[in-house]
Amino acid sequence: MVKRHFDYEEKYKNLREKFQELKKLSQSMDFDLTQEFQQLEEKMEDIRGTKYHNLSPWEKVLLSRHPKRPVVKDYIEYLFEDWIELHGDRCYGDDRAIIGGIAVFEGIPLTVLGHQKGKDTNENLRNNFGMPHPEGFRKVERLIGQAEKFKRPVITFIDTPGAYPGLGAEERGQAWAIARVLMLFPQLQVPTIAIVTGEGGSGGALALSVADRLLMLSNSVFSVASAEACSSIIWKDAGRAEEMASYLRVTAQDLKELGIVDEIIPEPVGGAHQDFTALADSLKKSLELNLKELQALNREQLLKQRYRKIRGIGRFLE
Amino acid sequence: MLKSTFGKQKLIPIPGSGRGPVDKTLPDEPGLKCPSCSRRLKEKEVKEQHKLCPHCGYHFPLNVWERVEIMTDPDSFREFGAGLRSFNILDFPGYDEKLAQAIDETGLSEAFITGEATIGGYPCVLGILDARFMMGSMGSVVGEKVSRAVERAMEFNLPLIICTASGGARMQEGMLSLLQMAKTAAVLGRFHQAGLLYISIITNPTTGGVSASFASLADIILAEPGALIGFAGPRVIKQTISETLPADFQKAEFMLGHGMLDGIVERGQLKKTLELLLRLHGGVKHG
């Protein structure tokens, strides 16, 4: 049976509570075990820390989808000032699975885009669980055009199971909308930075990831298709998703090794939601540095570097 | 990406008349059955009709060499890039065997062939995906060959024509395959900036990473009648939503109706149509 939820933290919390009970009980009975308890506590924290340094790819997949994991809007609100959301694709509708707008970072106005999952069921239903329709990608197309016109750097946040597979999405040209965004991002004459904060699922995630720099949070994942889908398609068995996750090489660390990811932002022990502020602060530092580096390049250098990076992807024999 | 789409329509193998290696999967039986109208057909009559069913017009799948034959001037096709080969980058279980089997069965080195050819005397760069080779899936080599074909066309100021048939990204190469979508799209961005003509011909089936990258980034997008075209495969969509789907859902005719294609061209008309389009875009005849 495949594990569907990342429950280590709950179990650990349980253990801690039992431990506190034991402490209290021993105190009430005049057992002086202060030193022993302290040692034990340190050891427990140690084991927990080690656990988080050695999560399996599947555990990372689960952690990247954790219901308490910060959503893109949390990052936008924490990292930027003067955020104003802009809506619609001017063509069909406003896709709430993708948010976009303008914000200020270190005094610089930016265009900010990201997949938007919900924090609860209602919000998730409204945002279609962060799975965009073509109008979402066309909103991206519109807003990056705007960024270019007003010379604003573009920051994108990636957190989606994938582009939505449905009747309307196909009728309105999901493939066309994604392809177009993939073609336009490399041509932008402003710096672009993409950050995978949670789940990077397939083409719908890729559409926001073509950038000068690709950063990943240490427990986020990026995959050609979900491990479940790959497992059921290649092995005709969705039950082997856990095994598939390790073969697909979906973790930030694997993708850094493959040269796909530029930088990993370490998450606190327990994952991004355990200490959001600490995580967001280190992300902020990294953004500052990366943006500064990219802004120091002239337009030709920027486009050349970016193109060389994209053009060079792939491994083969010749 | 969505291999499942291939399960829908049974690909009835029929002996190839192409100049390429003989397809070993072809049975010796003299007759074949049209998967659309179920009539028994004679091989010869099907072959003479560009592999169409003479009764209902069903388009039998073509291998790359048969496609070269119906689309280009005789003996004009000169392949390039045949030396590129895939390897098991991620040590993915079974990938080596799958590759070896595909090479053995198709006689191709990969799912995509590229070359220069003339069509009605007009030179062009031509790329063709073969669905027999691991569902025409795009891994590093297919992405690289697409990119090189685009660059070749830019280098020699030639129009580019690509025929697709693909289940999408090649999962066995993980993210390296997904990123081929970005790579081919980026290279095509430069191609369009250079003011050159790109014609995409979408054949059955084209879904996933190929439809959401180079197949839909052409100036002119044509499709074969009845071809399945979409982002997600129909089975995934049926699993996801409970609505009933239209009978022609994701067929070329459906996509034309929704404004995604410039036209549907029957196989017998394809070469003529391409000739006209090349002429209309200032094609200069060879010789």
Ligand SMILES: [Zn+2]
């Ligand atoms: Zn028929």
